[in-house]
Amino acid sequence: MLKYEVMNTCIRVFADSDQINRCREDLKSKEEGFLELADVLNLAGNAVRLKILYLLKQENELCPCDLSDILGMTVPAISQHLKKLKDAGIVTTKKSGQTIFYSVEAHSQRIISSVLDLFNLPNTIPAL
């Protein structure tokens, strides 16, 4: 039967095709939002970057050198993480002398605060 070849999946006798279609429609309408949110979560889903975002929010602004000292990592390693965050528009920079201060971009403050608030949820995941 052509149908199954096209679907390229198993033949579920008891599948609820209404449910499947409803879910597909729903996802389609939210596709862009999922990609954007996944991007932010992916950036925050690295312990170093999560700490950087926490520190920038907490201290208002920090330079790569400060972060390097605080996190005990080389400056280039920090710089590359900051670049990712800046390319995504999550952090912004301000030059002062030869020091470059990084801070959380105004439009991203809310989502970053919300992400960091997850820290305070008890019982995050029992398996870890």
Place this chain on the structure above:
Amino acid sequence: MLKYEVMNTCIRVFADSDQINRCREDLKSKEEGFLELADVLNLAGNAVRLKILYLLKQENELCPCDLSDILGMTVPAISQHLKKLKDAGIVTTKKSGQTIFYSVEAHSQRIISSVLDLFNLPNTIPAL
């Protein structure tokens, strides 16, 4: 000077060493929390897994085959994502006949709901 060799970083004349030390202490006390949260965010920071979590929450439970159909991906690809979520204790399974239903693990409902609620924040990131 030995100091700089040990620190292995740049020499910041204007560095605020009180700030640096305060931040270091603060991070140390929260280290484990950052690792756990980063793990969850990293798992959710993939569009496919984010959709899976959304669907499982929305539909209560779904089998790999359903998800394969809904997301238009092969069953093994879905299965491997589900394995990651299950290994992290975020989802759980229930057997019914030869179908295995996945759902969000009770203890993870809150954090997953909170993560999915980020979807509703307006102006997520302007750059994307």
Place this chain on the structure above:
DNA sequence: TTTGTATTTAAGTGATTGCTTAAATACATT
């Protein structure tokens, strides 16, 4: 103008990711 400081960029590397296809496993149904 030379030196020093702060940062970024580049190149290289080993580890991890997310898929693919094929095979294995588990178990219903006939």
Place this chain on the structure above:
DNA sequence: AATGTATTTAAGCAATCACTTAAATACAAA
């Protein structure tokens, strides 16, 4: 017992990640 269905596991692979070291850039200060 044999076949079919649902799922997982394994192996392979290109792409990405997160670091390293070295070099380049930018600019302040002597």
